[in-house]
Amino acid sequence: xxxxxxxxxxxxxxxxxxxxxxxxxxxxxxxxxxxxxxxxxxxxxxxxxxxxxxxxxxxxxxxxxxxxxxxxxxxxxxxxxxxxxxxxxxxxxxxxxxxxxxxxxxxxxxxxxxxxxxxxxxxxxxxxxxxxxxxxxxxxxxxxxxxxxxxxxxxxxxxxxxxxxxxxxxxxxxxxxxxxxxxxxxxxxxxxxxxxxxxxxxxxxxxxxxxxxxxxxxxxxxxxxxxxxxxxxxxxxxxxxxxxxxxxxxxxxxxxxxxxxxxxxxxxxxxxxxxxxxxxxxxxxxxxxxxxxxxxxxxxxxxxxxxxxxxxxxxxxxxxxxxxxxxxxxxxxx
Amino acid sequence: xxxxxxxxxxxxxxxxxxxxxxxxxxxxxxxxxxxxxxxxxxxxxxxxxxxxxxxxxxxxxxxxxxxxxxxxxxxxxxxxxxxxxxxxxxxxxxxxxxxxxxxxxxxxxxxxxxxxxxxxxxxxxxxxxxxxxxxxxxxxxxxxxxxxxxxxxxxxxxxxxxxxxxxxxxxxxxxxxxxxxxxxxxxxxxxxxxxxxxxxxxxxxxxxxxxxxxxxxxxxxxxxxxxxxxxxxxxxxxxxxxxxxxxxxxxxxxxxxxxxxxxxxxxxxxxxxxxxxxxxxxxxxxxxxxxxxxxxxxxx
Numbered sequence: 001x002x003x004x005x006x007x008x009x010x011x012x013x014x015x016x017x018x019x020x021x022x023x024x025x026x027x028x029x030x031x032x033x034x035x036x037x038x039x040x041x042x043x044x045x046x047x048x049x050x051x052x053x054x055x056x057x058x059x060x061x062x063x064x065x066x067x068x069x070x071x072x073x074x075x076x077x078x079x080x081x082x083x084x085x086x087x088x089x090x091x092x093x094x095x096x097x098x099x100x101x102x103x104x105x106x107x108x109x110x111x112x113x114x115x116x117x118x119x120x121x122x123x124x125x126x127x128x129x130x131x132x133x134x135x136x137x138x139x140x141x142x143x144x145x146x147x148x149x150x151x152x153x154x155x156x157x158x159x160x161x162x163x164x165x166x167x168x169x170x171x172x173x174x175x176x177x178x179x180x181x182x183x184x185x186x187x188x189x190x191x192x193x194x195x196x197x198x199x200x201x202x203x204x205x206x207x208x209x210x211x212x213x214x215x216x217x218x219x220x221x222x223x224x225x226x227x228x229x230x231x232x233x234x235x236x237x238x239x240x241x242x243x244x245x246x247x248x249x250x251x252x253x254x255x256x257x258x259x260x261x262x263x264x265x266x267x268x269x270x271x272x273x274x275x276x277x278x279x280x281x282x283x284x285x286x287x288x289x290x291x292x293x294x295x296x297x298x299x300x301x302x303x304x305x306x307x308x309x310x311x312x313x314x315x316x317x318x319x320x321x322x323x324x325x326x327x328x329x330x331x332x333x334x
Numbered sequence: 335x336x337x338x339x340x341x342x343x344x345x346x347x348x349x350x351x352x353x354x355x356x357x358x359x360x361x362x363x364x365x366x367x368x369x370x371x372x373x374x375x376x377x378x379x380x381x382x383x384x385x386x387x388x389x390x391x392x393x394x395x396x397x398x399x400x401x402x403x404x405x406x407x408x409x410x411x412x413x414x415x416x417x418x419x420x421x422x423x424x425x426x427x428x429x430x431x432x433x434x435x436x437x438x439x440x441x442x443x444x445x446x447x448x449x450x451x452x453x454x455x456x457x458x459x460x461x462x463x464x465x466x467x468x469x470x471x472x473x474x475x476x477x478x479x480x481x482x483x484x485x486x487x488x489x490x491x492x493x494x495x496x497x498x499x500x501x502x503x504x505x506x507x508x509x510x511x512x513x514x515x516x517x518x519x520x521x522x523x524x525x526x527x528x529x530x531x532x533x534x535x536x537x538x539x540x541x542x543x544x545x546x547x548x549x550x551x552x553x554x555x556x557x558x559x560x561x562x563x564x565x566x567x568x569x570x571x572x573x574x575x576x577x578x579x580x581x582x583x584x585x586x587x588x589x590x591x592x593x594x595x596x597x598x599x600x601x602x603x604x605x606x607x608x609x610x611x612x613x614x615x616x617x618x619x620x621x622x623x624x625x626x627x628x629x630x631x632x633x634x
Contacts (some may be wrong), residue, residue, distance in 0.1 A: 046536040047458035050448040054505045055464075060473055061502035065396070065479035065486075072481060128373050141620035142377035145384060148612040149564035152586040157387050159590070160598060166401040168386070194394075204375035204380060208627055232363075261475050264567040267591050272607035287568070289475055295572070300481050303617075307477045318473055 073304035095245055095293035102281055104291040111259030122203050126210035143204030151264035154201055159269055162193045172217035187282040195267050206251050213247035253321045263287035286310055391606045395597035414603040424607050427585040438503045438563040443556045447503035450513025451544045455526055472507045480572055494578040498568050509555055516551035554626030582608040
């Protein structure tokens with residue numbers, strides 16, 4: 001293949017070769033020195049030109065705001081007003097605010113009850129999809145369908161299904177002889193309902209990621225295991241799971257990042273009291289608290305401090321992930 | 335030139351994607367009845383809320399909030415659609431969302447391919463460090479930038495204007511990384527060198543070598559970014575207003591959270607309008623999207 005391209009300059013010049021190209025006569029007929037300068041400039045500068053759009057966009061809409069938010073978090077800032085210096089007061093205020101600790105705890109509990117079942121079910125589904133199946137394509141697309149819905153659409157549909165008075169979920173529980181659950185105003189039911197929405201949207205997506213990783217596991221590992229008399233379940237635990245551990249770690253980190261930022265589901269699930277995370281803040285997350293501080297109360301400095309605390313949490317998660325994967329690599333002798 | 339380059343475009347792709355699945359499939363175990371039962375349950379749970387969305391959008395608002403909830407479609411779908419279209423103006427929101435998602439997808443694919451090519455195949459000073467920086471930016475949550483962004487767009491007079499949603503999303507770290515991973519493997523260095531020996535400058539190489547080789551990955555990235563931009567909520571909710579220039583998600587948030595006298599059938603009709611276009615895309619391109627999601631995740 002490559003030789004066919006290389007063979008060309010040896011034979012007849014390629015039809016699109018620059019010197020014979022009529023369109024660029026003016027530039028190309030310039031003296032050799034000028035052309036080679038141009039060529040060298042092209043080689044040297046063009047990589048930077050190609051990566052520039054990303055870094056310019058990031059500088060303007062990512063890095064600058066990141067730093068500016070950090071500076072704002074050290075000030076008292078009202079919406080539309082000028083900042084006045086406060087030092088670390090916004091952070092110490094957070095540390096003594098019961099709303100902050102409530103939101104932090106809610107973010108954590110909703111995160112756990114949405115991420116853990118989601119990834120376990122995804123693992124199971126991927127295992128099932130990895131069998132030789134009729135209608136494989138249908139099952140794959142069907143479990144991915146929730147990924148096509150938006151946070152807003154999914155939450156509005158589930159808010160109806162979870163409605164305490166007429167919702168279908170209480171209806172089904174009623175058949176089983178269970179009293180209606182107040183999904184909106186009781187703390188744990190509300191957090192579970194929100195987690196169900198998150199889990200519904202993401203389980204299929206994660207299952208497909210696991211499936212792809214499972215299909216890359218070498219078959220001889222399974223053959224060796226079954227020669228040793230390992231059952232299917234034993235093979236799943238002792239061969240499949242360890243082989244796809246990096247992928248599992250990847251999905252844990254991605255889901256954790258997503259859970260830390262949870263905003264739309266609790267807000268829309270709460271309806272008219274969604275902004276404050278329910279009538280008793282029972283499902284207010286850090287993002288919701290930040291929005292409430294910034295855009296309802298107008299205290300942008302405090303909102304900025306919450307945003308920086310979130311970054312800190314994610315850095316801890318990222319650092320933990322780096323430690324675990326380094327540990328894994330060492331154990332594998334890599 | 336483009337002629338001789340036709341071949342590698344398909345060769346490495348087909349060899350990897352097609353081959354791996356077929357190779358393992360032959361030695362896979364057959365699924366038992368229990369597997370089918372469990373998968374059918376999973377498919378039902380995945381699809382039922384979507385089905386019920388259609389059911390609810392075809393009843394009156396009063397019927398939707400009566401127990402027991404309706405299970406079969408009613409006859410009010412067209413009425414609800416025309417109400418959502420004319421009174422609530424979901425039509426305008428649909429147009430806005432299409433514009434935003436298309437622009438974001440096009441520019442992300444273009445810029446990510448250029449940057450991905452540079453990171454994969456062009457030597458330059460600081461390449462490794464800059465690539466690490468790209469990856470690192472993926473962990474920064476959007477919450478950290480919304481406050482200054484909000485001030486910037488209000489100062490520029492862009493509040494409630496679509497460009498405030500499009501501009502920050504022109505190119506994404508994920509896209510750059512995704513294209514780089516693809517091009518590292520799929521684009522032989524000899525092709526780039528040969529084209530250079532032919533005297534092609536970088537833009538010609540992009541057009542005649544990189545784009546043809548990268549086309550399958552560009553298509554996948556375009557679809558993923560389109561879906562993401564279509565469904566994006568947090569920043570559009572801050573930058574746009576439901577009554578001004580909303581995307582579908584912002585309009586839906588206004589319908590669901592704002593008014594106290596909500597017609598739930600209309601809210602769910604709005605949800606349906608936002609979901610159906612993507613579901614159609616998934617129904618037709620499902621296999622490719624499945625492949626794209628897995629390709630993006632497994633390699634990193």
